[in-house]
Amino acid sequence: GSFKLKQWYQRRVRALKSDAKLIDVMDAAVALGKFSYNATIHHQWGAYITAINGVEADGGNKEYWNIMVGMPGEEMENSPLGASSYQPRHRERVLFRLKTWGDSDDH
Numbered sequence: 001g002s003f004k005l006k007q008w009y010q011r012r013v014r015a016l017k018s019d020a021k022l023i024d025v026m027d028a029a030v031a032l033g034k035f036s037y038n039a040t041i042h043h044q045w046g047a048y049i050t051a052i053n054g055v056e057a058d059g060g061n062k063e064y065w066n067i068m069v070g071m072p073g074e075e076m077e078n079s080p081l082g083a084s085s086y087q088p089r090h091r092e093r094v095l096f097r098l099k100t101w102g103d104s105d106d107h
Contacts, residue, residue, distance in 0.1 A: 022086040046084025052096045062101040
């Protein structure tokens with residue numbers, strides 16, 4: 001499937017605890033400004049990201065926010081865990097892509 005990048009924001013987040021999860025990094029980015037997200041919280045699975053910077057994933061159209069991670073100089077790959085469980089590495093990049101279930105590039 002094709003992907004159009006409508007908005008691009010880069011935020012560096014520093015001085016978090018070494019055991020910080022991605023959701024903690026996201027909260028820190030919100031505090032810095034120019035980043036926002038919405039999520040629904042599942043008691044067992046944690047946060048499910050429903051919107052990034054005001055762009056809602058439309059579940060009726062099978063849309064979802066895909067989380068990609070990777071170190072500088074490495075290829076980005078799908079995060080093995082969700083935002084509440086994934087622990088980003090120091091200097092790791094995180095990319096949120098609005099995708100549709102069944103896209104040809106799903107892994």
